[in-house]
Amino acid sequence: MLSEQSIPLIRATLPAVGAALGEITTRFYAGMFQAHPELLRDLFNRGNQANGEQQKALAGSIASFATLLVERPDARPDAMLSRIANKHAALGVTSEQYKIVHEHLFAAIVDVLGDAVTPEVAAAWDEVYWLMAGALIAAETRLYQERRLAEGDVWRRMEITERNEETADAVSFVLRPADGSAAESFRPGQYVSVQVELPDGARQIRQYSLSSAPGRGQWRITVKRVHEPAAPDGEVSTWLHRNARVGTVLTTSAPFGDLVLPDGDGPLLLASAGIGNTPMLAMLDHLAATGSPRRVTVVHADRSPAEHAHRDEHRRLAEALPDAALHVWYEEPGDADLGTASLGQADISALELPDNLTAYLCGPLPFMRAVRAALLGRGVPAASIHYEVFGPDLWLGQA
Structure with missing residues (x-):
C-alpha cells in the first residue's frame, strides 16, 4: 500500500508521467543496454525491443500499477503481477537485476521530466517502483521455491528425440533430459523458455508452450516460424526450423506460466x-x-x-x-x-x-x-x- 504522503504526489503527477511513459521507457532501455549490453544480447528479446512492444508493455504495467495504488489502494493487480513473475522466472531473472532496472528507469524519468521531478516526487515514484518490484520479487521467489530451484537457476539441457513437421510453418519437437532422466512434470498450459546461440554470438530466448500432457517423462513444444528470418523477431524460430534435429541438445528453462488447467469438475x-x-x-x-x-x-x-x-x-x-x-x-x-x-x-x-x-x-x-x-x-x-x-x-x- 502506498504511504499517505505519496498518494497525492502520485495522483498529481500520474498524468504527466503517464503521458511521457513511452519516451521514458524508450530512454530507459537505451540507457540500460548501453551500460549492460549483455542484457540485450542474452536476456531481453531483441525482436520485442526492435518493434517497440516491450517498451509499450512496460509502460502499460507501470501506469496500471500506479493508477491502482491511488484509485484502489486496498487492491493489487495480482493477475498482471503473476503473469510478469512467471515470464521473469522462465528467464531466470534475479532480485539483483531489479536494482539495475531501478537505476536506469529513474535516470530516464529525470531525463524526460526534468525539473518536474522534485525530491518529493522522486521519493513517491521510488516507492511505487519498489512496491511493484517487491511484489514481483516475492512472487518469483515463490515460483523458484516451488520448483526447488535457486534464484535464477532455471536452465537444463534437453535433447530432441522427435521432430515432426506439423504444417509448412510449424514444427514440433519432443524433448527429454540430455542425461537420460525423465522430464519434470508441469501443469497443463505452462511453457518453457528455449535459449539458442545465434551466429552473432547472442544467446536469445523465446517461450514456447508445452503442447502435450505432463507425466510422460518427456516434453513437446511446437514452434511456428516467424516469416522475417532476418529480423530479430524471427531469429530464434528460424534457427530452430533450420538447425534443430533429432539429437540436437537445447538449453531450456523449467516450466512456468499461470494459464493452467484448474482442478475440479467445473465446465x-x-x-x-x-x-x-x-x-x-x-x-x-x-x-x-x-x-x-x-x-x-x-x-x-x-x-x-x-x-x-x-x-x-x-x-x-x-x-x-x-x-x-x-x-x-x-x-x-x-x-x-x-x-x-x-x-x-x-x-x-x-x-x-x-x-x-x-x-x-x-x-x-x-x-x-x-x-x-x-x-x-x-x-x-x-x-x-x-x-x-x-x-x-x-x-x-x-x-
Whole structure:
C-alpha cells in the first residue's frame, strides 16, 4: 500500500508521467543496454525491443500499477503481477537485476521530466517502483521455491528425440533430459523458455508452450516460424526450423506460466486461434488421459485447414472426451475437407455455454478481445476469463 504522503504526489503527477511513459521507457532501455549490453544480447528479446512492444508493455504495467495504488489502494493487480513473475522466472531473472532496472528507469524519468521531478516526487515514484518490484520479487521467489530451484537457476539441457513437421510453418519437437532422466512434470498450459546461440554470438530466448500432457517423462513444444528470418523477431524460430534435429541438445528453462488447467469438475471453454492452440492441446491431452468427465467447449480459429497445427490431434482429443464439443472456423477453405468446420471468423454468440464456466483464451489479441467481449456480454464474470499472450502483454484487459 502506498504511504499517505505519496498518494497525492502520485495522483498529481500520474498524468504527466503517464503521458511521457513511452519516451521514458524508450530512454530507459537505451540507457540500460548501453551500460549492460549483455542484457540485450542474452536476456531481453531483441525482436520485442526492435518493434517497440516491450517498451509499450512496460509502460502499460507501470501506469496500471500506479493508477491502482491511488484509485484502489486496498487492491493489487495480482493477475498482471503473476503473469510478469512467471515470464521473469522462465528467464531466470534475479532480485539483483531489479536494482539495475531501478537505476536506469529513474535516470530516464529525470531525463524526460526534468525539473518536474522534485525530491518529493522522486521519493513517491521510488516507492511505487519498489512496491511493484517487491511484489514481483516475492512472487518469483515463490515460483523458484516451488520448483526447488535457486534464484535464477532455471536452465537444463534437453535433447530432441522427435521432430515432426506439423504444417509448412510449424514444427514440433519432443524433448527429454540430455542425461537420460525423465522430464519434470508441469501443469497443463505452462511453457518453457528455449535459449539458442545465434551466429552473432547472442544467446536469445523465446517461450514456447508445452503442447502435450505432463507425466510422460518427456516434453513437446511446437514452434511456428516467424516469416522475417532476418529480423530479430524471427531469429530464434528460424534457427530452430533450420538447425534443430533429432539429437540436437537445447538449453531450456523449467516450466512456468499461470494459464493452467484448474482442478475440479467445473465446465471449461478452451478458445484458441492459430498457434495459440498449443497450451489448449496440453489441457485437452491431460483431460483425455485422466478420463475427465468435465463439460468442455473447444473453440479454434485458423487461416485454413492446412495451417491448423496439430489439426487431427486437436479433433481427436476433443472427441476422446465424453462431454466435449469442438467448434472450428477457417478464414479460407484451402484444399482440405472442412468436415464440420465453418468458414469465417470465430463466433461464440450462438454456442451453448453452461453456467459457472471458466474460460481460457490464447491467440492474437484481436481474437482474444472479441471472445472476451462476447463472454462478458453473455454474463461470464471477468474473473472467470483467463488468457495467455505470446510475447509482451499489451492487453490490460485482465481485470
